Amino acid sequence: MKSEAWIFGICTAFFLLVTPSYWFITGDPTGTSALVMTTLLATLVTFYLGFHASRMEPRPEDRKDAEIADGAGELGFFPPYSWxxxxxxxxxxxxxxxxxxxxxxxxxxxxxxxxxxxxxxxxxxxxxxxx
Structure with missing residues:
Protein backbone atom coordinates (compact mmCIF):
# COMPACT_ATOMS: atom_id res chain seq x y z
CA MET A 1 0.00 0.00 0.00
CA LYS A 2 2.97 2.28 0.19
CA SER A 3 2.98 2.82 -3.56
CA GLU A 4 -0.68 3.80 -3.49
CA ALA A 5 -0.01 6.20 -0.62
CA TRP A 6 2.78 7.80 -2.64
CA ILE A 7 0.54 8.18 -5.69
CA PHE A 8 -2.17 9.89 -3.67
CA GLY A 9 0.47 11.99 -1.91
CA ILE A 10 1.66 13.28 -5.28
CA CYS A 11 -1.96 14.02 -6.25
CA THR A 12 -2.43 15.89 -2.96
CA ALA A 13 0.65 18.02 -3.62
CA PHE A 14 -0.57 18.74 -7.16
CA PHE A 15 -4.02 19.83 -6.00
CA LEU A 16 -2.44 21.86 -3.19
CA LEU A 17 -0.47 23.83 -5.78
CA VAL A 18 -3.25 24.11 -8.34
CA THR A 19 -6.03 25.31 -6.00
CA PRO A 20 -4.60 28.74 -5.06
CA SER A 21 -3.39 29.25 -8.63
CA TYR A 22 -6.89 28.59 -9.92
CA TRP A 23 -8.36 31.04 -7.40
CA PHE A 24 -5.96 33.83 -8.34
CA ILE A 25 -6.34 33.30 -12.09
CA THR A 26 -10.11 32.88 -12.32
CA GLY A 27 -11.62 34.10 -9.05
CA ASP A 28 -14.27 31.39 -9.46
CA PRO A 29 -15.58 30.35 -6.02
CA THR A 30 -17.33 27.20 -7.29
CA GLY A 31 -14.30 25.66 -8.97
CA THR A 32 -12.05 26.71 -6.12
CA SER A 33 -14.26 25.05 -3.53
CA ALA A 34 -14.36 21.90 -5.68
CA LEU A 35 -10.56 21.90 -5.85
CA VAL A 36 -10.32 22.44 -2.08
CA MET A 37 -12.59 19.46 -1.48
CA THR A 38 -10.57 17.41 -3.97
CA THR A 39 -7.38 18.32 -2.11
CA LEU A 40 -8.92 17.34 1.21
CA LEU A 41 -10.19 14.05 -0.20
CA ALA A 42 -6.79 13.18 -1.67
CA THR A 43 -5.21 14.05 1.69
CA LEU A 44 -7.67 11.80 3.50
CA VAL A 45 -6.91 8.86 1.19
CA THR A 46 -3.15 9.50 1.50
CA PHE A 47 -3.24 9.39 5.29
CA TYR A 48 -5.51 6.35 5.33
CA LEU A 49 -3.29 4.34 3.00
CA GLY A 50 -0.12 5.52 4.74
CA PHE A 51 -1.55 4.62 8.15
CA HIS A 52 -2.50 1.11 7.08
CA ALA A 53 0.70 0.57 5.08
CA SER A 54 2.80 1.19 8.19
CA ARG A 55 0.83 -1.34 10.24
CA MET A 56 0.48 -4.24 7.84
CA GLU A 57 2.89 -6.79 6.48
CA PRO A 58 4.35 -5.64 3.14
CA ARG A 59 2.71 -7.09 0.07
CA PRO A 60 4.83 -8.46 -2.76
CA GLU A 61 4.22 -5.21 -4.67
CA ASP A 62 5.74 -3.22 -1.82
CA ARG A 63 8.93 -5.27 -1.48
CA LYS A 64 11.92 -4.60 -3.73
CA ASP A 65 13.23 -8.16 -3.40
CA ALA A 66 9.92 -9.82 -4.32
CA GLU A 67 9.64 -12.42 -7.03
CA ILE A 68 6.69 -13.04 -9.34
CA ALA A 69 5.96 -16.29 -7.53
CA ASP A 70 5.43 -14.37 -4.27
CA GLY A 71 2.19 -13.00 -5.68
CA ALA A 72 0.83 -16.40 -6.67
CA GLY A 73 -2.20 -17.91 -5.04
CA GLU A 74 -5.78 -16.94 -4.47
CA LEU A 75 -6.39 -13.25 -5.06
CA GLY A 76 -9.87 -13.02 -3.60
CA PHE A 77 -13.52 -13.48 -4.41
CA PHE A 78 -14.75 -12.20 -7.75
CA PRO A 79 -18.49 -12.46 -8.32
CA PRO A 80 -19.79 -14.19 -11.42
CA TYR A 81 -22.01 -12.46 -13.96
CA SER A 82 -25.20 -10.91 -12.69
CA TRP A 83 -28.27 -9.43 -14.38
Missing amino acids: WPLWCALTFSLVVLGVVIGWWLVIIGAGLGVVALTGWVFEYYRGEHAH
Whole structure:
Protein backbone atom coordinates (compact mmCIF):
# COMPACT_ATOMS: atom_id res chain seq x y z
CA MET A 1 0.00 0.00 0.00
CA LYS A 2 2.97 2.28 0.19
CA SER A 3 2.98 2.82 -3.56
CA GLU A 4 -0.68 3.80 -3.49
CA ALA A 5 -0.01 6.20 -0.62
CA TRP A 6 2.78 7.80 -2.64
CA ILE A 7 0.54 8.18 -5.69
CA PHE A 8 -2.17 9.89 -3.67
CA GLY A 9 0.47 11.99 -1.91
CA ILE A 10 1.66 13.28 -5.28
CA CYS A 11 -1.96 14.02 -6.25
CA THR A 12 -2.43 15.89 -2.96
CA ALA A 13 0.65 18.02 -3.62
CA PHE A 14 -0.57 18.74 -7.16
CA PHE A 15 -4.02 19.83 -6.00
CA LEU A 16 -2.44 21.86 -3.19
CA LEU A 17 -0.47 23.83 -5.78
CA VAL A 18 -3.25 24.11 -8.34
CA THR A 19 -6.03 25.31 -6.00
CA PRO A 20 -4.60 28.74 -5.06
CA SER A 21 -3.39 29.25 -8.63
CA TYR A 22 -6.89 28.59 -9.92
CA TRP A 23 -8.36 31.04 -7.40
CA PHE A 24 -5.96 33.83 -8.34
CA ILE A 25 -6.34 33.30 -12.09
CA THR A 26 -10.11 32.88 -12.32
CA GLY A 27 -11.62 34.10 -9.05
CA ASP A 28 -14.27 31.39 -9.46
CA PRO A 29 -15.58 30.35 -6.02
CA THR A 30 -17.33 27.20 -7.29
CA GLY A 31 -14.30 25.66 -8.97
CA THR A 32 -12.05 26.71 -6.12
CA SER A 33 -14.26 25.05 -3.53
CA ALA A 34 -14.36 21.90 -5.68
CA LEU A 35 -10.56 21.90 -5.85
CA VAL A 36 -10.32 22.44 -2.08
CA MET A 37 -12.59 19.46 -1.48
CA THR A 38 -10.57 17.41 -3.97
CA THR A 39 -7.38 18.32 -2.11
CA LEU A 40 -8.92 17.34 1.21
CA LEU A 41 -10.19 14.05 -0.20
CA ALA A 42 -6.79 13.18 -1.67
CA THR A 43 -5.21 14.05 1.69
CA LEU A 44 -7.67 11.80 3.50
CA VAL A 45 -6.91 8.86 1.19
CA THR A 46 -3.15 9.50 1.50
CA PHE A 47 -3.24 9.39 5.29
CA TYR A 48 -5.51 6.35 5.33
CA LEU A 49 -3.29 4.34 3.00
CA GLY A 50 -0.12 5.52 4.74
CA PHE A 51 -1.55 4.62 8.15
CA HIS A 52 -2.50 1.11 7.08
CA ALA A 53 0.70 0.57 5.08
CA SER A 54 2.80 1.19 8.19
CA ARG A 55 0.83 -1.34 10.24
CA MET A 56 0.48 -4.24 7.84
CA GLU A 57 2.89 -6.79 6.48
CA PRO A 58 4.35 -5.64 3.14
CA ARG A 59 2.71 -7.09 0.07
CA PRO A 60 4.83 -8.46 -2.76
CA GLU A 61 4.22 -5.21 -4.67
CA ASP A 62 5.74 -3.22 -1.82
CA ARG A 63 8.93 -5.27 -1.48
CA LYS A 64 11.92 -4.60 -3.73
CA ASP A 65 13.23 -8.16 -3.40
CA ALA A 66 9.92 -9.82 -4.32
CA GLU A 67 9.64 -12.42 -7.03
CA ILE A 68 6.69 -13.04 -9.34
CA ALA A 69 5.96 -16.29 -7.53
CA ASP A 70 5.43 -14.37 -4.27
CA GLY A 71 2.19 -13.00 -5.68
CA ALA A 72 0.83 -16.40 -6.67
CA GLY A 73 -2.20 -17.91 -5.04
CA GLU A 74 -5.78 -16.94 -4.47
CA LEU A 75 -6.39 -13.25 -5.06
CA GLY A 76 -9.87 -13.02 -3.60
CA PHE A 77 -13.52 -13.48 -4.41
CA PHE A 78 -14.75 -12.20 -7.75
CA PRO A 79 -18.49 -12.46 -8.32
CA PRO A 80 -19.79 -14.19 -11.42
CA TYR A 81 -22.01 -12.46 -13.96
CA SER A 82 -25.20 -10.91 -12.69
CA TRP A 83 -28.27 -9.43 -14.38
CA TRP A 84 -29.33 -7.44 -11.31
CA PRO A 85 -27.24 -4.31 -12.02
CA LEU A 86 -28.99 -4.05 -15.39
CA TRP A 87 -32.44 -4.19 -13.76
CA CYS A 88 -31.40 -1.65 -11.12
CA ALA A 89 -30.18 0.73 -13.83
CA LEU A 90 -33.37 0.28 -15.84
CA THR A 91 -35.60 0.97 -12.86
CA PHE A 92 -33.53 4.02 -11.95
CA SER A 93 -33.90 5.34 -15.49
CA LEU A 94 -37.64 4.68 -15.18
CA VAL A 95 -37.75 6.78 -11.99
CA VAL A 96 -35.79 9.62 -13.62
CA LEU A 97 -38.00 9.45 -16.69
CA GLY A 98 -41.01 9.46 -14.40
CA VAL A 99 -39.99 12.85 -13.03
CA VAL A 100 -40.25 14.20 -16.57
CA ILE A 101 -43.37 12.35 -17.72
CA GLY A 102 -45.45 11.91 -14.61
CA TRP A 103 -45.26 11.02 -10.94
CA TRP A 104 -47.21 7.82 -11.47
CA LEU A 105 -44.18 6.44 -13.35
CA VAL A 106 -41.93 7.33 -10.39
CA ILE A 107 -44.08 5.17 -8.12
CA ILE A 108 -43.98 2.23 -10.54
CA GLY A 109 -40.21 2.64 -11.01
CA ALA A 110 -39.61 2.86 -7.25
CA GLY A 111 -41.61 -0.32 -6.68
CA LEU A 112 -39.70 -2.20 -9.36
CA GLY A 113 -36.46 -0.67 -8.06
CA VAL A 114 -37.05 -2.10 -4.60
CA VAL A 115 -37.48 -5.54 -6.15
CA ALA A 116 -34.36 -5.16 -8.33
CA LEU A 117 -32.20 -3.82 -5.48
CA THR A 118 -33.37 -6.58 -3.15
CA GLY A 119 -32.51 -9.16 -5.80
CA TRP A 120 -29.05 -7.67 -6.26
CA VAL A 121 -28.31 -7.55 -2.54
CA PHE A 122 -29.53 -11.07 -1.85
CA GLU A 123 -28.34 -12.81 -5.02
CA TYR A 124 -25.78 -14.90 -3.10
CA TYR A 125 -28.35 -16.20 -0.62
CA ARG A 126 -30.34 -18.30 -3.10
CA GLY A 127 -29.98 -20.00 -6.42
CA GLU A 128 -26.83 -21.27 -8.11
CA HIS A 129 -24.33 -19.08 -6.21
CA ALA A 130 -25.80 -19.44 -2.71
CA HIS A 131 -23.32 -19.48 0.16
